[in-house]
Amino acid sequence: AQKITQTQPGMFVQEKEAVTLDCTYDTSDQSYGLFWYKQPSSGEMIFLIYQGSYDEQNATEGRYSLNFQKARKSANLVISASQLGDSAMYFCAMREPHRDDKIIFGKGTRLHILP
Amino acid sequence: DSGVTQTPKHLITATGQRVTLRCSPRSGDLSVYWYQQSLDQGLQFLIQYYNGEERAKGNILERFSAQQFPDLHSELNLSSLELGDSALYFCASSPGLAAIGEQFFGPGTRLTVL
Numbered sequence: 001a002q003k004i005t006q007t008q009p010g011m012f013v014q015e016k017e018a019v020t021l022d023c024t025y026d027t028s029d030q031s032y033g034l035f036w037y038k039q040p041s042s043g044e045m046i047f048l049i050y051q052g053s054y055d056e057q058n059a060t061e062g063r064y065s066l067n068f069q070k071a072r073k074s075a076n077l078v079i080s081a082s083q084l085g086d087s088a089m090y091f092c093a094m095r096e097p098h099r100d101d102k103i104i105f106g107k108g109t110r111l112h113i114l115p
Numbered sequence: 116d117s118g119v120t121q122t123p124k125h126l127i128t129a130t131g132q133r134v135t136l137r138c139s140p141r142s143g144d145l146s147v148y149w150y151q152q153s154l155d156q157g158l159q160f161l162i163q164y165y166n167g168e169e170r171a172k173g174n175i176l177e178r179f180s181a182q183q184f185p186d187l188h189s190e191l192n193l194s195s196l197e198l199g200d201s202a203l204y205f206c207a208s209s210p211g212l213a214a215i216g217e218q219f220f221g222p223g224t225r226l227t228v229l
Contacts, residue, residue, distance in 0.1 A: 035217060037220075043203055043222070043223050043225065044220065044222045044223065045205060045207075045220035045223075046220075047117075047217045047219070047220070050217055091158065095218075100163070100170070100171040101146060101148070101163055101165075101170065101171060101209070102148065102160035102163060102171055102173055103148075103150075103160065103207075103218055104160070105157060105158040105159075107157050108157070108158075
């Protein structure tokens with residue numbers, strides 16, 4: 001079974017609109033971390049935001065926020081006021097530190113911001 | 116800039132050959148991770164080293180091996196290369212073990228096997 005599921009292979013969004021990228025995860029651990037990474041066409045992996053399983057508040061970093069719904073095992077990324085530079089591949093990922101230290105990635109969502 | 120460096124940036128080689136990818140973690144980070152990103156498999160964890168010792172293994176082929184040196188830099192060795200080994204190889208680092216925080220990714224080495 002997939003640990004991280006991103007159901008949107010691609011999305012087109014008008015510039016300045018908000019966008020939500022979906023992510024659901026599967027774990028039986030109580031302690032875990034959820035991440036979002038951005039990969040532009042240049043290839044590098046850029047860390048965006050992190051949410052710990054015990055964090056009570058949703059994580060926010062500038063225009064990025066993580067809508068964490070623990071009971072639903074959902075960790076959607078919300079980008080407010082999208083910009084052309086947001087066009088990239090976005091990966092949701094999870095770390096289960098009591099199993100090992102690796103990060104498990106979803107298959108990604110390719111986001112296109114339209115002018 | 117994450118502070119993680121990888122060399123070379125691009126590598127083009129032929130089937131059957133052997134290559135070595137190099138990674139220098141962020142200053143002070145003891146854990147190094149290797150990931151492979153290919154079109155068909157996505158991003159997959161290969162192997163982790165912590166302070167010179169192998170800590171975890173993922174989907175790493177027997178033709179691949181890695182090590183972490185006393186100065187904490189790491190090398191990923193790929194041998195008997197096949198066309199399917201063409202991929203982007205990332206190194207990441209983090210301060211220690213079982214840390215909840217992020218891993219810091221290097222810029223990647225793009226390997227093309229012809």
